[in-house]
Amino acid sequence: DVKVTQSSRYLVKRTGEKVFLECVQDMDHENMFWYRQDPGLGLRLIYFSYDVKMKEKGDIPEGYSVSREKKERFSLILESASTNQTSMYLCASSSPGDSRTGELFFGEGSRLTVL
Amino acid sequence: AQKITQTQPGMFVQEKEAVTLDCTYDTSDQSYGLFWYKQPSSGEMIFLIYQGSYDEQNATEGRYSLNFQKARKSANLVISASQLGDSAMYFCAMSPNAGGTSYGKLTFGQGTILTVHP
Numbered sequence: 001d002v003k004v005t006q007s008s009r010y011l012v013k014r015t016g017e018k019v020f021l022e023c024v025q026d027m028d029h030e031n032m033f034w035y036r037q038d039p040g041l042g043l044r045l046i047y048f049s050y051d052v053k054m055k056e057k058g059d060i061p062e063g064y065s066v067s068r069e070k071k072e073r074f075s076l077i078l079e080s081a082s083t084n085q086t087s088m089y090l091c092a093s094s095s096p097g098d099s100r101t102g103e104l105f106f107g108e109g110s111r112l113t114v115l
Numbered sequence: 116a117q118k119i120t121q122t123q124p125g126m127f128v129q130e131k132e133a134v135t136l137d138c139t140y141d142t143s144d145q146s147y148g149l150f151w152y153k154q155p156s157s158g159e160m161i162f163l164i165y166q167g168s169y170d171e172q173n174a175t176e177g178r179y180s181l182n183f184q185k186a187r188k189s190a191n192l193v194i195s196a197s198q199l200g201d202s203a204m205y206f207c208a209m210s211p212n213a214g215g216t217s218y219g220k221l222t223f224g225q226g227t228i229l230t231v232h233p
Contacts, residue, residue, distance in 0.1 A: 104162070
């Protein structure tokens with residue numbers, strides 16, 4: 001069974017803290033993504049990666065950075081967390097080579113609260 | 116830029132009845148893909164159905180069908196014979212090109228919460 005695993009389901013952090021959200025996929029997918037989900041706004045793309053050590057900005061990259069040192073792992077970093085980054089964060093992966101639809105496979109999400 | 120609009124924040128349906136969830140989109144691309152995802156209260160996103168912009172027939176997957184009206188730029192999801200387990204948030208999404216090369220750069224709508232009553 002294919003799987004995208006996010007390291008933490010729930011996190012509570014303080015303003016100014018550095019936050020790491022980890023995501024691991026076991027499907028050997030080339031592409032990995034970080035989305036943010038907020039009520040009334042749906043999901044918005046923060047960053048994505050097509051390959052190891054490469055990254056591209058999505059629609060809302062401000063305040064975030066990412067790291068992809070290995071194919072299976074994609075980390076989202078909040079250098080200095082702020083209250084407006086309180087949200088649900090969803091990691092996803094896909095492989096354009098083996099899916100006719102370009103379907104995304106999602107993790108279960110990480111709900112971050114910044115106090 | 117692509118935009119997806121879901122105008123129904125919430126919908127209610129009786130068990131065993133059909134329900135239509137609305138989705139309209141805006142794009143200047145000629146080639147694009149349209150998706151529907153389901154998100155139960157547990158949080159995971161479940162892929163339901165896909166329609167490519169060049170597909171002439173409406174996509175169907177079991178009880179799910181996508182009513183694709185290209186001229187009207189709509190991609191409504193029809194769920195037949197609703198079940199209690201269909202209660203969830205539903206998202207419409209769009210990719211910048213069709214045919215499996217979207218690379219996952221989906222643009223999502225705001226979502227519709229569907230509640231199925233017994």
